[in-house]
Amino acid sequence: MxxxxxxxxxxxxxxxxxxxxxxxxxxxxxxxxxxxxxxxxxxxxxxxxxxxxxxxxxxxxxxxxxxxxxxxxxxxxxxxxSDTAPMQPGFEFEERPHRDTVDWERIVGRRFSRHELIARPVDWQSYAYPFIYGQADATLFDHQNWRQCALRALGKRDFEVLTADFYERDDPMLIEYIMRSILPRRGISARPEEILLTMGAQNALWLASEILLGQGSRAAVENPCYPGLRAILGQIGAEVLPVEVDADGLLPEAVPEGIEAIFTTPSHHCPTNATMPIGRRTALLERAGREDFLVIEDDYEFEMSFLKPAAPALKSLDREGRVIHVGSFSKSLFPGLRLGYLVASEAFIREARALRAAMLRHTPGHIQRTVAYFLSLGHYDALINRLNQAYKRRRTVMDEAIRTHGLEIAGQGAFGGSSFWMRAPAAVDTGLLAVDLRAKGVLIEPGRAFFAPGTAPRNYYRLAYSSISQNRIPEGIALIAEALRETGANQVA
Known part of the structure; x- marks a missing residue:
């Protein structure tokens, strides 16, 4: 037939x-x-x-x-x-109405979905003025060399890396280049036994929290801070103690007593972009030694230091093994890569490796080898240089537009980064402002989610320049200023 x-x-x-x-x-x-x-x-x-x-x-x-x-x-x-063509199972399949009779409110003891995170539209590319954070800019990414590295990683020579189950191990080639290239520029010296690959910084923070903390543990975090961290700590039942930050980031003397660990972003504070001075870093480590607590360093946007040379990482000053360093390729390459790493004492990495193995074994081998080639052939450093040059130009344009329209910068960072931390007049709810602006093609990030519950002012917001073209920045800022004037609360003439 x-x-x-x-x-x-x-x-x-x-x-x-x-x-x-x-x-x-x-x-x-x-x-x-x-x-x-x-x-x-x-x-x-x-x-x-x-x-x-x-x-x-x-x-x-x-x-x-x-x-x-x-x-x-x-x-x-x-x-x-073909007579031997792939076939579906022989049983009949019929789509039928589904009614869920399980009382999930009773059965699910812990609630993982009740933590507030930053909401971002999936179709952000369709907006004319996307001042949103963390997305990759296709015009800046090195598509050609990434594709070549990916194809090389798919070749027969790397077949075992592509297909094998590494169990709890990582790709030795990638570990080698992290150890020899990525960490030294941060002032960090580490052995392979002190490095573990993760599914991004979020996974690294989760591993660290699960190992170090538990129900009733006391952990200090910066306020404001990365919302995903607060969600992790809330899920494991730790007592979260917020520590206010200033123009130089975390104040060591403001850290509460009796904590087991503190989470900090010294390279670029999230979300204000403040860089912690060396003096404060040293003071924090001295206090950690005296009071016997650990420091989890989220190496947030270290590579985006284009206004001043980057300061050595907190981990580079650690002489007692108290710092657990969290790094990620999400901002420097692209967030969908989901590849990060932990650097810490061998005893901690041993436990983190076992915990990771119980959950996901290891990050995909092909991804690891592709990144290893991208690093080893010099493409990564060239991409970072291109990103920093573009970000510096965009930052200059945005800074000029912000000042022209009389908007208030709450924290812009002296070393670089990829965003501005903004403050609207006190009467403005930036959550409502974001809804109004979205109708005009403008995306901003309301700041409330960054603050600890009960301390959250409603008039902060973040404007990123990593995902918006330079020529659209002035018009987008003008629309934000116009929307603020329409609230009747803008005090700028």
Whole structure:
């Protein structure tokens, strides 16, 4: 029996090539049982004429399906559904209404979804003025060299790295380049046994918190701080003690007594961008030694120090093994990479490795090897240089636009970063302001989520310049200033 060409039709908006769409149509037809073993496919000429595509497109699709054993070619007779084609299970499947009768409120003891995080629209690229933080800018990313590194990592030479289960281990090539290239620029010296790869900084912070803290433990955090950290500590039941920050970040003398650990972002404070001076770093470590607590250093935006040379990491000053250093490639490469690392004493890394193995074994081998090639061939350093140059230009333009329109900068950082921490007049609720601005194509981040509960003012917001083109910045800032004037609370003439 022959399958008619009319059984196929192209779908507008398909995410792929015409050849891929034809392959998918045939494969789905076979998997769903509509096309059965031994049935003949339309000729390449006939299907091409029906779909309005070139004959070579259909031929290439059929050839790929033959290599996947979906089809078989029989000389001049044509293409047939293979007798050994992949098939779905033989049982009947019927979609039916689903009613959930489980009382999840009673069964789920711990609530993981009640912590407030920053809400960002998924379609942020469609907005004309996206002043949102942390997304990659396609115009700055090194697509060509990343693709080459990824293809190299997919080659036969790296087949074991691509396919093997490393169990609790990491790619030695990537560990080597982190140890020899990434850490020394932060002043950190470490052995392979003191480094662990993670699924981004968030995963690293979770591992550290799970190992060091528990129900009733006392942990100090900066206020304001990264909202994801507060969510982690709340989920494990730790008592979270906020420590106010100033223009130079965390004040060591303000740290409460009787804590087990403190979390800090000395490179660039989140979200104010303040850089902690060396004197404060030393004072914090001295106090940690006297009072026997640990310091978790989130190396937030270290690479984005383009206004002044970066200061050595807190970990580089550690002589007692009290600092656990958290690093990430999310901001310097792209957030979807989900690759970070922990640097700490071997005894801590041993426990973190075991905990990670129980949850996710290890980060994907192919990702690890691709990043290793990207680092070793010098592409990473070139990308950081390009990002910093672009960010410096954007920052200059944004700073000028902010001052022109009389907006107030609450914290801009003296070393760089990728955003401004802003303060609106006291009567302004930036959550409502963000809703109004979104209708005008402007995205900002309200600041309330960064503050500890009960301390959150509503008039702070963050403006990032990592995801917006330079030429759109002045107009976007003008729209923010106009929206503030429309509230009637803006005191600027």
């Amino acid at each position: 022959s399958i008619p060409a009319e059984a196929f039709f192209l779908t507008p908006g398909f995410n792929g090539t015409l050849q891929q769409q034809i392959q998918q149509m045939v494969a789905e037809g076979i998997l769903r049982g509509r096309f059965r073993p031994g049935e003949k496919l339309p000729s390449s000429r006939g299907l091409a004429e029906h779909l309005g595509v070139s004959r070579i497109t259909v031929t290439l699709a059929y050839t790929e399906l033959v290599s996947g054993d979906y089809l078989t070619a029989r000389g001049r007779s044509g293409y047939y559904v």
